[in-house]
Amino acid sequence: QSALTQPASVSGSPGQSITISCTGTTTDVGGYNYVSWYQQHPGKAPQVIIYDVSDRPSGISDRFSGSKSGNTASLTISGLQAEDEADYYCTSYTSSGTLAIFGGGTKLTVL
């Protein structure tokens, strides 16, 4: 099964907003509200920042928000800060035998 489709890179200036898309199919993103997003800084383990499409874990800034339309989920980061520069991965439950599928990752550069 192919990975979920994310843009390889996005960039923005401090204070701006950016959106990262994550496109799947009806057997994963489009079929279930189990999309989550992870932030990973270089050399560190990933950290969940959005789960169940749009919920935020405690301690995660409300500058991070998630949404979904059809087979595409989106992560929006508002008020970009230098510390947001990282790799971002989406993942979804899938009805295939593997149960879970990741996106290829998006590198966010804060200009």
Place this chain on the structure above:
Amino acid sequence: EVQLVESGGGLVQPGGSLRLSCAASGFTFSSYSMKWVRQAPGKGLEWVSYITSSGSNMYYADSVKGRFTISRDNAKNSLYLQMSSLRAEDTAVYYCARKDSSGWHLDYWGRGTLVTVSS
């Protein structure tokens, strides 16, 4: 405080075997499903394997099915990944992660252990 600490990584020859361990603390290990996720150098995340809280059900990515075995010992608060017939493409940092009790996301991750498959 929830902690997950992986160990057992290292250099292994192609075709060889290795057993990874993940020591869990700070939560009731037997109540949570667990996963292994890997990341090849400079690449993205790849889900490897998943085991339910009781250990009764296991799932694998197609890339490792038949070669890797996930298991757990709830009495020892430990998760394992037995890897055999290792290939160069299995070279990666292997993370253990806890699946949230109510959702499908991974709420805690270990720091990972590096597995290098090379002759």
